[in-house]
Amino acid sequence: VFVSAGPVPAQGDPLASWNEGPVKKSLTDFVSRVTTVGGPEFVPLAERIAVFDNDGTLWAEQPIYFQLQFAFDRITALAPKHPEWKDTQPFKALIEEDKKAFLAGGEKALLEVMAVSHSGMTTEEFDATVKEWIATAKHPRFGRRYNEMVYQPMLELLAYLRANGFKPFIVSGGGVEFMRAWVEPVYGIPPEQVVGSVGKEKFELRDGRPVLVKLPAVDFVDDGQGKPVGIQKFIGRRPILAFGNSDGDHQMLQWTAAGSGARFMGLVHHTDAEREWAYDRASHIGKLDKALDEATAKEWSVVDMRRDWTRVFPFDK
Amino acid sequence: VFVSAGPVPAQGDPLASWNEGPVKKSLTDFVSRVTTVGGPEFVPLAERIAVFDNDGTLWAEQPIYFQLQFAFDRITALAPKHPEWKDTQPFKALIEEDKKAFLAGGEKALLEVMAVSHSGMTTEEFDATVKEWIATAKHPRFGRRYNEMVYQPMLELLAYLRANGFKPFIVSGGGVEFMRAWVEPVYGIPPEQVVGSVGKEKFELRDGRPVLVKLPAVDFVDDGQGKPVGIQKFIGRRPILAFGNSDGDHQMLQWTAAGSGARFMGLVHHTDAEREWAYDRASHIGKLDKALDEATAKEWSVVDMRRDWTRVFPFDK
Ligand SMILES: [Ca+2]
Ligand SMILES: [Ca+2]
Structure with missing residues (x-):
């Protein structure tokens, strides 16, 4: 595993499924600034922490989570x-x-x-x-397995960030053990880089063999104000890049934005009813309202799925 | 940062502060077996998770934590x-x-x-x-700063494991934010690889600026049966190597031992009243009793500090 300390030279376009435009430009500009050795915004490798919401940001979330x-x-x-x-x-x-x-x-x-x-x-x-x-299991609309319902442009972004020395974490309201069971081969994110909601567990010896038993009690909800708390608890370092898609990510983006030095805050805006779904302020799932207002006011990057992504899913042409 | 996929050739002795003997041999044998590509006990890079207790295992803990x-x-x-x-x-x-x-x-x-x-x-x-x-602050007996009161042989072991593609985590009953404030330069362990006891925290906007406020309430105690629970919660993958020094590490060692494939379970036994301290079954701090019995019965590795370490602290001759 070789991790570069500087920008990675393009071999083809690492973000091939992203249309040229303000979001793609802000992403590549940001990565270039924080990886330029000797530059005013250079960030050491150990501090290149990136956090991604999962539902609606890395994979789809309709018609139900x-x-x-x-x-x-x-x-x-x-x-x-x-x-x-x-x-x-x-x-x-x-x-x-x-x-x-x-x-x-x-x-x-x-x-x-x-x-x-x-x-x-x-x-x-x-x-x-x-x-x-x-x-x-198969998705009811697309007939695909759920781990195929991931966003091709985000897979490219994860790989692009890793190639530039970033350590990407998932920070999701979803259950941490539900995610850890499948994310590593799909996103290249190992279990120890998955932060999520947690249930209580109990250590037991069963016939001398130690097991952890899952209890019917919630230990931690990693959503909304819980996301910065979860970042602090599980990662212990403020991210320099955060990507979400709903008001549940609002505080995570605020927490990321409040650090010093270069920052990238991004939202996936679901605007493509044809290739995926279109929903935001009025949706029961992935409601995006206050975070969208602050993103607009503060000039955070908002992906317009219809405009910015040439492909949505890996199985799209 | 280059992480090797195979055993690292000796350039001098990477474990120079360890005397030749059964513990050193069991460590180097273990690392050799799990890093030998094509060997029967080879472990892929991503699964080379090692966990270390802190107090009494990586740094001293007397006369009080x-x-x-x-x-x-x-x-x-x-x-x-x-x-x-x-x-x-x-x-x-x-x-x-x-x-x-x-x-x-x-x-x-x-x-x-x-x-x-x-x-x-x-x-x-x-x-x-x-x-x-x-x-x-200075230690009362040695007059040294506390971050100098770390064990030189364990620093070498951490470096040796990292050079062989391991990812070392701290899994300690100590406070996670207390440790994260100083461990990275001392042990080379980044904040996201520190698991510990956790206090409750609250997200707040103060004059529009987000902060996390530490509350006077315990969220999680990472000790005893809490250690395997903490490993599952924060790391999500079973370690293949675990090192502790007291009965508070007993369940962590059991949990590590119960995985399949090659395993290493180690205890630091404090046997050197001259260079450090000598204590075990009767001690109020770092009591080592049941874990020592199981280590003996199961042939886990027990470091006899007096016998196995040529130096204890980095400032020793
Ligand atoms: Ca979401
Ligand atoms: Ca200890």
């Missing part, structure tokens, strides 16, 4: 072992695919489904379950 | 701004250096001193405070 789809699919898979669910909400609604009845359960129903699908097993069992789901 | 000395020194430094402390325990006892009165306060007194010295300020203010203390 993919982790929630995983949870629903787990309930269906576990149902044969739980005959009592046929008469118990919210499981009954899920098994019968009765969307209206499920939604009537509100947040309580959601939390119950998350608890049942994400706890009561060891970390190794959970990891295997997610890996199996990722290898088989 | 150094972080506790920092807390005491903070109380003394803050006392002029708190005239009320002259009549309030446990502060009165500390200011008057009345050890007996302070110990009478038990754990409650300790927690109060830790809370006052470690919260009520921003993360940036705390970081600056620790850095100033590390640059000035």
